[in-house]
Amino acid sequence: MTVTEFVDGPLWYFALAVFFLGIAWRLVVILANGWRGDLSRPRRSGLTGSVRALFSRFAPAPGIGRRIGLHLTGGYLFHLGLFALLLFAAPHVAFYAERLSLPAWQPMPHWAFVLVSELAFIGLMLLWLNRVLNPVTRLISSTGDHLSSILTFLVMLSGCLALEQAHEPLRVLHFFLVEVLMIYFPFSSLMHAFTFVLSREALGYRYGRRGVPV
Amino acid sequence: MARMKFYCDAERCIECNGCVTACKNENEVPWGVNRRRVVTIKDGERGERSLSVACMHCSDAPCAAVCPVDCFYTTKEGVVLHDKDICIGCGYCFYACPFGAPQFPEDGAFASRGKMDKCTFCAGGPEETGSADEFRKYGRNRLAEGKLPLCAEMCATKALLAGDANVIADIYRQRVVNRAASSLAHGVELQRQKFRATPERERTRTRGSEG
Amino acid sequence: MRHWWVWVWLCLGATLFPPVHAAGPSTDKVLNPGAELWNEVRGRQAAPATTQVQGRDSQVLVNEWGEHFRDYRRQRFVRYSGYLLAGVVSLLLLYHLLHGGLEVTESGRKVLRFELTERIVHWLLAGVFLLLTVTGVVLAFGRFVVLPWSGPEVFAVIASASKEGHNLFGPLFIVALLWFFVLFVGRNLPRLVDIYWLIRAGGMLGGGHPAAGFFNGGEKIWFWILTIGGLAVSTSGVVLDFPALVEGRNPLVLALVVHGIAAVVLIAASFGHMYLGTLGVKGSLEGMKSGLVDEAWAHAHHVLWYEELNRKAQAESSAREQGQ
Numbered sequence: 001m002t003v004t005e006f007v008d009g010p011l012w013y014f015a016l017a018v019f020f021l022g023i024a025w026r027l028v029v030i031l032a033n034g035w036r037g038d039l040s041r042p043r044r045s046g047l048t049g050s051v052r053a054l055f056s057r058f059a060p061a062p063g064i065g066r067r068i069g070l071h072l073t074g075g076y077l078f079h080l081g082l083f084a085l086l087l088f089a090a091p092h093v094a095f096y097a098e099r100l101s102l103p104a105w106q107p108m109p110h111w112a113f114v115l116v117s118e119l120a121f122i123g124l125m126l127l128w129l130n131r132v133l134n135p136v137t138r139l140i141s142s143t144g145d146h147l148s149s150i151l152t153f154l155v156m157l158s159g160c161l162a163l164e165q166a167h168e169p170l171r172v173l174h175f176f177l178v179e180v181l182m183i184y185f186p187f188s189s190l191m192h193a194f195t196f197v198l199s200r201e202a203l204g205y206r207y208g209r210r211g212v213p214v
Numbered sequence: 215m216a217r218m219k220f221y222c223d224a225e226r227c228i229e230c231n232g233c234v235t236a237c238k239n240e241n242e243v244p245w246g247v248n249r250r251r252v253v254t255i256k257d258g259e260r261g262e263r264s265l266s267v268a269c270m271h272c273s274d275a276p277c278a279a280v281c282p283v284d285c286f287y288t289t290k291e292g293v294v295l296h297d298k299d300i301c302i303g304c305g306y307c308f309y310a311c312p313f314g315a316p317q318f319p320e321d322g323a324f325a326s327r328g329k330m331d332k333c334t335f336c337a338g339g340p341e342e343t344g345s346a347d348e349f350r351k352y353g354r355n356r357l358a359e360g361k362l363p364l365c366a367e368m369c370a371t372k373a374l375l376a377g378d379a380n381v382i383a384d385i386y387r388q389r390v391v392n393r394a395a396s397s398l399a400h401g402v403e404l405q406r407q408k409f410r411a412t413p414e415r416e417r418t419r420t421r422g423s424e425g
Numbered sequence: 426m427r428h429w430w431v432w433v434w435l436c437l438g439a440t441l442f443p444p445v446h447a448a449g450p451s452t453d454k455v456l457n458p459g460a461e462l463w464n465e466v467r468g469r470q471a472a473p474a475t476t477q478v479q480g481r482d483s484q485v486l487v488n489e490w491g492e493h494f495r496d497y498r499r500q501r502f503v504r505y506s507g508y509l510l511a512g513v514v515s516l517l518l519l520y521h522l523l524h525g526g527l528e529v530t531e532s533g534r535k536v537l538r539f540e541l542t543e544r545i546v547h548w549l550l551a552g553v554f555l556l557l558t559v560t561g562v563v564l565a566f567g568r569f570v571v572l573p574w575s576g577p578e579v580f581a582v583i584a585s586a587s588k589e590g591h592n593l594f595g596p597l598f599i600v601a602l603l604w605f606f607v608l609f610v611g612r613n614l615p616r617l618v619d620i621y622w623l624i625r626a627g628g629m630l631g632g633g634h635p636a637a638g639f640f641n642g643g644e645k646i647w648f649w650i651l652t653i654g655g656l657a658v659s660t661s662g663v664v665l666d667f668p669a670l671v672e673g674r675n676p677l678v679l680a681l682v683v684h685g686i687a688a689v690v691l692i693a694a695s696f697g698h699m700y701l702g703t704l705g706v707k708g709s710l711e712g713m714k715s716g717l718v719d720e721a722w723a724h725a726h727h728v729l730w731y732e733e734l735n736r737k738a739q740a741e742s743s744a745r746e747q748g749q
Contacts, residue, residue, distance in 0.1 A: 070542060070545060114593065117593060118593065118596050121593075121594070121597060122549075122600060125549055125552060125553075125597075126545060126549065129544075129545045129548050129549060129552075130541075130545060133541060133544045133545055133548065133714070134541055135715070157590070160589060160594075161585075161586035161587075161589050161590050162586070162589070163589040163593065164302070164303070164585050164588070164589050166299075166302075166329065166585060167581065167582045167585050167586075169582050170582060170586055224462060231477055234477070234478065246480075248483070251476050251477070251478035251480075251483055252476060252477065252478075253474050253476045253483075253484060253485075253486050254475050254476065255462070255465045255466070255473075255474050255486075256465070256473065257474075257475045261462075263462055263465070265466065265486060276491055276492065276494075276495040279495050279498075279499050280494065280495050280498045280499065282564050282565070282568050282584060283567075283568060283572070283577065283580060283581050283584045284572060284577060285577070285581070297577070299578070299581065300577050300578070300580075300581040301581075302581065302584050302585045302588045303588070304564070305668070305677070306498070306681075308481075308674060309491070309494050309674055309677060309678045309681065310491045310492075310494050310495045311488060311491055312487050312488050312491045312492070313486070313487065313488070314481075314482055314485060314488055314674075317480065
């Protein structure tokens with residue numbers, strides 16, 4: 001079995017299994033921890049609070065927007081760019097149709113692809129530099145966080161290097177790194193892609209019941 | 215081994231673009247890519263001339279000299295070919311080529327370049343001769359079938375000549391002699407010359423010297 | 426020269442009675458059609474050339490710049506840029522071996538030199554610059570350096586990746602460069618003290634360390650090399666990245682020449698910057714990593730800035746006392 005066959009075949013299915021089972025397992029574990037009841041009489045509805053928190057937290061807390069401007073810009077550029085690339089890049093759409101048997105949808109044009117990847121890269125680099133250079137974020141970053149940053153950067157870099165779609169080794173490298181990222185995903189802080197909802201819900205519910213504005 | 219060359223006789227080319235069409239059809243070249251083109255000078259004026267141009271398969275090819283990945287090679291027949299698996303589509307060959315032969319399939323608003331495509335003298339490429347891959351990437355390999363490039367083979371006025379350099383040179387030399395008034399030697403425009411038959415004596419001598 | 430007077434008369438006649446021609450349309454002007462045709466093919470005469478084929482420069486029969494470009498790329502660019510880069514590296518090596526890095530005894534007290542944003546933008550620019558340097562060097566010199574031992578197949582993969590990476594990261598360099606320029610241009614405007622600093626070569630010739638502000642003369646020169654070179658690289662790079670912006674092929678060739686020369690100058694200068702920022706002047710790298718430098722370092726290398734800092738601190742504390 002060649003490297004290409006291994007990366008395209010067994011490793012891909014393994015990564016897919018680890019990715020989905022791992023995420024399901026972690027979410028189940030978190031939810032199974034249960035909710036420690038709040039015995040006090042609710043001042044307001046917890047449900048409203050949790051819904052409000054889910055959306056209000058997309059904007060920075062009032063007063064600190066300017067101070068974390070770089071972080072905020074980088075974060076939004078990177079995340080929006082990443083989702084656009086993940087869902088609407090032409091090679092990705094073709095891949096989903098071919099390998100995951102999804103119905104193909106309209107990909108974005110090449111110029112948009114280039115523009116979006118530029119923005120996503122600048123966002124990622126700003127975030128990473130902030131993590132390393134800001135004394136506070138450096139202090140609270142673990143090795144796992146750095147690994148997530150590096151792995152994401154490598155996945156995006158290899159993807160952009162394989163843009164010509166002409167050389168098989170480059171595609172295999174990109175695919176391999178994606179698989180590594182997928183295997184790493186459930187066991188790392190990358191889980192924030194799912195858990196951010198849980199934490200906001202929990203916080204919003206608790207605050208909502210106590211009547212704290214969120 | 216023969217050295218393959220193209221020659222376009224400007225006195226004979228009538229700008230019918232048959233060579234362009236033949237090339238596109240035979241090699242199934244994609245849209246936007248033209249391996250051969252006919253350029254007309256002084257269109258509609260006196261002294262109008264047309265020339266059919268493609269890769270001239272230089273002995274010391276500038277494209278090969280500037281290529282950053284060294285994807286060009288010259289076959290035993292003197293045909294300059296390139297390996298599309300190695301080409302990165304940088305466009306340097308187009309900057310260096312005297313004839314504008316390298317073509318790039320362009321797509322998107324930013325016109326990002328794909329792999330270079332150019333005339334192969336109908337000699338295919340580095341893939342296995344006659345394979346489907348060879349045809350898809352480089353077009354027909356007529357040389358391997360014992361045929362010459364289709365552009366020249368189907369040229370109606372036989373203005374475009376292709377084949378062994380020595381034979382082509384001899385044909386052209388004979389044409390110049392037969393025209394009796396070599397435009398270079400007499401300084402008279404051929405179009406203004408009256409037709410003058412070549413004396414029988416001269417014609418036989420030319421043929422004799424050829425063999 | 427017995428008949429010299431014949432020549433004199435001939436010359437006089439020629440000046441007094443110039444040959445009459447071009448009076449009305451000439452019918453007996455004898456041109457050499459072969460030479461005429463060749464001139465038109467070479468595009469030396471403004472003869473309109475047309476073609477049915479649509480494409481970049483498709484109506485041009487012979488590309489006048491082709492051989493110049495080949496000569497530039499093979500005979501000049503690769504050779505002289507190789508000399509320049511190797512020369513700069515060996516000069517730095519020689520300097521380091523003979524002179525060694527500068528070091529000051531630390532006082533232990535730190536002052537803030539670079540804000541967080543400044544550090545982030547610096548490293549963003551540096552990161553993109555390094556990526557572009559590596560990929561660009563692969564494209565420019567890889568055929569002569571990497572290809573012989575990697576083989577064409579492997580090198581094609583490296584070169585393709587380099588080309589795509591170079592094209593994609595190029596625009597990021599422009600963004601980072603502009604941002605960097607806006608942040609730092611105020612402190613890099615030339616001042617008289619910089620000229621003194623440069624005349625004494627920053628103290629490298631002995632006689633102590635000349636006074637310098639926030640940035641010294643050498644750093645300011647590097648800043649302006651970066652700005653002007655970066656502008657040249659960016660403009661030409663945009664043309665090369667998006668060839669649809671220009672017509673024909675000559676602007677692209679010109680852009681490639683400018684791009685190569687400016688890039689090599691930038692890379693050579695960046696070697697000096699990297700050396701001085703790490704081994705050459707100890708303590709500088711820390712300033713760009715944490716933003717903090719030692720007071721002794723500030724006093725030794727940027728005494729005017731250090732004094733200004735002290736003045737500000739004193740003014741602040743006295744203002745605070747007055748406020749109380």
